[in-house]
Amino acid sequence: MPGLIDAHWHATFTAVPVSVALTADPGYLHLAAGREAERTLLRGFTSVRDAGGPVFALQRAIDEGLLAGPRIWPSGAFITQTAGHGDFRSRHEVPRACGTLSHGEAVGASTIADGADQVLRAVREQLLLGASQIKVMAGGGVASPYDPIDVTQYTEAELRAAVAAAEDWGTYVMVHAYTPRAIGRAVRAGVRCIEHGQLADDPTAQLMAETGTWWSLQPFLDDEDAHQLPDPAARAKQLQVTAGTDHSYALARKHGVKVAWGSDILFDPPLAARQGRVLAKMTRWYTPAEVLVSATSTNAELLAQSGARNPYPGRLGVVEPGALADLLLVDGDPIADIDLLADPDRSLLVVMKDGRIHKDITPAKD
Numbered sequence: 023m024p025g026l027i028d029a030h031w032h033a034t035f036t037a038v039p040v041s042v043a044l045t046a047d048p049g050y051l052h053l054a055a056g057r058e059a060e061r062t063l064l065r066g067f068t069s070v071r072d073a074g075g076p077v078f079a080l081q082r083a084i085d086e087g088l089l090a091g092p093r094i095w096p097s098g099a100f101i102t103q104t105a106g107h108g109d110f111r112s113r114h115e116v117p118r119a120c121g122t123l124s125h126g127e128a129v130g131a132s133t134i135a136d137g138a139d140q141v142l143r144a145v146r147e148q149l150l151l152g153a154s155q156i157k158v159m160a161g162g163g164v165a166s167p168y169d170p171i172d173v174t175q176y177t178e179a180e181l182r183a184a185v186a187a188a189e190d191w192g193t194y195v196m197v198h199a200y201t202p203r204a205i206g207r208a209v210r211a212g213v214r215c216i217e218h219g220q221l222a223d224d225p226t227a228q229l230m231a232e233t234g235t236w237w238s239l240q241p242f243l244d245d246e247d248a249h250q251l252p253d254p255a256a257r258a259k260q261l262q263v264t265a266g267t268d269h270s271y272a273l274a275r276k277h278g279v280k281v282a283w284g285s286d287i288l289f290d291p292p293l294a295a296r297q298g299r300v301l302a303k304m305t306r307w308y309t310p311a312e313v314l315v316s317a318t319s320t321n322a323e324l325l326a327q328s329g330a331r332n333p334y335p336g337r338l339g340v341v342e343p344g345a346l347a348d349l350l351l352v353d354g355d356p357i358a359d360i361d362l363l364a365d366p367d368r369s370l371l372v373v374m375k376d377g378r379i380h381k382d383i384t385p386a387k388d
Contacts, residue, residue: 023314023356024339025068025348025375026363027321028297030217030238030284033059033094034075035131040165040289044110048076048129055080058294059091065297065366068348068375069093069338071325073196073217073286074100074108074157076130081152081333090380093334095325097157097196098148099133101141101184106175107163107198108132138183141176145187145195154328156188158213160197161204164251164259165288171221171259174204181211192330196238200263202226209235214327215282218242220266227273236324237274238282241303242267249290271307282324283316299364310360347377351384 034051035043037058043051059080062070070092072081077096084091102108104118110132111124118134126132135144145156160176162169169175176184181197188195194214199205200221208216209229215236219226230237242248244264251257274281285300287293293300304313322339326332337345351372354362362369373381 023350023352024318024341024345025350025373026066026298026301026317027069027071027325027339028062028067028092028285028317029071029282029321029324030073030240030286031062031067031070032075032286032288033062033070033072033077033080033091035289036062036287036294037291038289039291043131043289044125051076051129052079056083056089056091058291059084059089061295062297063090063092063375064370064373064381065295066350066363066370066373067092067297068373069095069322069325069334071095071155071284071321072097073284074098074132078130078151085333092375095154095328095333096152097155098151098153099127099130099144100157100159100198101133101135101144101148102159103175103180104134104136105168106134107159107161107166107169109134109168110166138180141180141183142187145184149187149191149193149331152333153193154331154333155193155215156184156195157217158184158195158197158208160208160213161199161201162259163198163200164256164263165249171200171262174201174207176207178207178211181208181213185212193328200266205230209233215324217284218263218286220263220270222266222270222273224273224276227277227279230279231277234280236282236327237279238284238324239267239270239274240284240286241300241306242286243303247293247296247300247303249288249293268307275307280320281316282321283313284321296364298366299361302360302364305360310357313360314356347374349374 034055037054081094133144196215319339
């Protein structure tokens with residue numbers, strides 16, 4: 023089968039807890055990310071769209087063969103307003119001193135930008151660094167300390183500024199958003215992909231379908247794979263989101279929205295090891311064959327939305343002559359038993375990326 027694609031991955035922040043991500047030396051973060059990149063590849067994920075974080079150095083190291091890992095479509099630092107989903111400053115860092123960057127900004131995790139002019143600068147800086155698409159925070163989030171889920175972030179003018187800057191470079195904007203208000207504003211501004219959206223309603227899903235907007239949904243459920251959140255406020259927000267997941271997939275099917283699959287495993291190294299299981303649980307809403315198509319050829323179509331900024335031109339997500347040679351040899355039939363992908367150490371006999379074999383545990387012939 024083709025190599026798997028995760029359309030919402032955080033190559034740097036998957037590998038460490040949030041307390042480490044906010045305080046550790048950047049060198050340590052990159053070393054941890056490099057180790058996790060190899061593990062990601064050996065789980066069968068040969069390509070990922072990074073949804074925010076300092077990954078440009080990691081991408082270069084993988085592309086140059088210094089490290090083993092998946093191809094990375096980098097967004098760079100996610101762009102957030104003050105008090106937005108990407109604002110992880112401590113309270114003692116407010117008010118902001120002129121010219122002073124927070125730790126998250128200094129390491130390239132986020133960029134705090136208020137007003138259309140600052141948004142333009144932030145987008146252009148990430149494009150300068152090599153972003154293949156831009157990630158903007160358009161609504162409240164679970165892991166962030168200040169913003170409730172229901173808040174809407176960035177004005178339509180600010181979002182349009184981000185979209186215009188990205189489109190001038192031949193690429194697009196993806197936004198973090200959960201609510202109808204945040205999603206609707208982003209779609210009207212020209213955003214091409216909504217990340218999450220678990221609180222969407224019927225008119226919002228219809229709007230996404232009519233405008234051809236992608237919906238990058240994640241199977242967030244209150245189950246054994248849910249991120250453990252000790253903070254009661256964060257836990258309450260998490261329950262708001264997970265309560266809407268079933269309804270969101272139903273809306274996407276009803277209106278024919280183009281759906282991408284992504285795991286969005288964040289700050290949870292043990293859960294990262296279960297990336298394949300997060301994919302396999304998609305059979306709650308789709309057939310195994312539909313799940314496999316989503317994580318291969320459909321996600322490849324989304325990656326191609328980067329247009330001229332696509333760092334890896336070529337056919338992905340299919341097994342055919344002329345396509346990039348990303349291949350998995352599975353010990354069994356994943357259409358009959360998709361849970362094989364939940365146990366990649368045993369079930370994936372061969373992992374090939376771009377014609378190079380990174381894993382081969384096929385039985386020796388007599």
